Amino acid sequence: MASLEELEAEIKRLRREIEVLKDIEAIKQLKGRYFRFIDCKLWDELADCFTEDAVTTYSNDREHYEGREAIMKFLKGAMDMPVLTMHQGHHPEITITSETTAVGKWALEDYIITLKNKGIQCAAFYHDEYVKVDGRWKIKSTGYDLVYREMWDRNETKSLKIIDRMHQPSSWEGGQHG
C-alpha cells in the first residue's frame, strides 16, 4: 500500500495536471471572447482582454501597436469602419509554459463587409502570448501572419443583398469609413 507521502506527491502531481487543463480551457475562452467582442463591437469588454502593456503584430507586423490604449484605438478604428465583421478562430494549439504564462497558435478566417460594399476575406495564423494576472488570463501579445487576403466589389454580384444585420451604419459614432 502507498504511504501517505506517496499519496501526497501523487495528489500534487494530479493537481498540477488539472490546473494545466483548466488554464488551456480558460485561454480558449479568452480568445473566444476576444473574437466575439470584435464582431459585436463591445470595445470596453475587448479592452479587458488585454494586459496594460500588450503588444500587437497584426498583418505580418504591419499593424504594430504597443499598449492597450494604442491597440484599442487601432481596433476600434479598423473594426468600427467596416459594416460587418466575422472572425473565426480554429485549431487552437495552447501551450502552458508556467503557472502564469502561456503561448498559443490559432488559424484565423475572417470575412468583412465594408461601408462601400467591398468584401474582404483572409486566412492567417495567429501567434499569441498570454499571462495570468490576479487569476485571470489576459492577452500579452497577439499578431498574425497572412496566408492570403482577398478583396472584391460586392456590387458585381447584382443579386447579393444583406437582408439582416445587428449594426446599422446610422448607429455609429463617426470615424473614417472605407
Add this chain to the structure above:
Amino acid sequence: MADMNDVEARVKALEHRVAVSEDIEAVKRLKHKYFRCLDLKQWDDLTQCFTEDATTSYTDGKYSFRGVEAIIGFLKKSLGADTVLSMHQGHQPEIDITSDATAKGIWTSEAGLIITDRNVSTREVNVYHDEYVKIEGQWKIKHTGYKRLFEEAWDRGETKSLRIIANMFAPRKE
C-alpha cells in the same frame, strides 16, 4: 504532516475539478451533435439533444418556441426539405459550468444554406446564448437562441460556372 482526512478532502476537491472539465467537454459535444443533426437532417437524434420543456429564441427572439416538439417542428420545416443544403458551424465555445447539473454557453456560428430549387445561397452569422441541464447523467439543451450579426443572400445563377457536384440529399436516380 497531512493525515488521511486531509488527503481525502484533497482527492475530493480534485474529483470535482475533473468533473467540471468533463462537463465542459460533454456540453461542447452536445452542441457539436446539435449542429451535425441539423445538417444531416437527423431529427430523432436532434430531439434527444433537447429537454422536453426546452425553449428557443432564434433570430433575436423572432422564432421563439416552447417544448421540444414545437422546436423540432420548426427546425424540420426550415431545414427539412431535400432542396435545402445546410452547413452549420459553431466556433469559440465559452462554456460555464454553473452547478453539478447546470451550465451556460456562448457560441458564434456561421451557417451557409443552398436552396437548390431556387438556386439561392445565404450566409448568416449569429451569436448563440444557451442554457444546458444534466438529466440522468446526460447534458441537454434547456434553452437556445441567437442574436444575428448579419445575413446575406445571393442568386447563384449569376456565377455561370457554379455547379453542385455532390449532394447527399439529391433525388435518387432510378
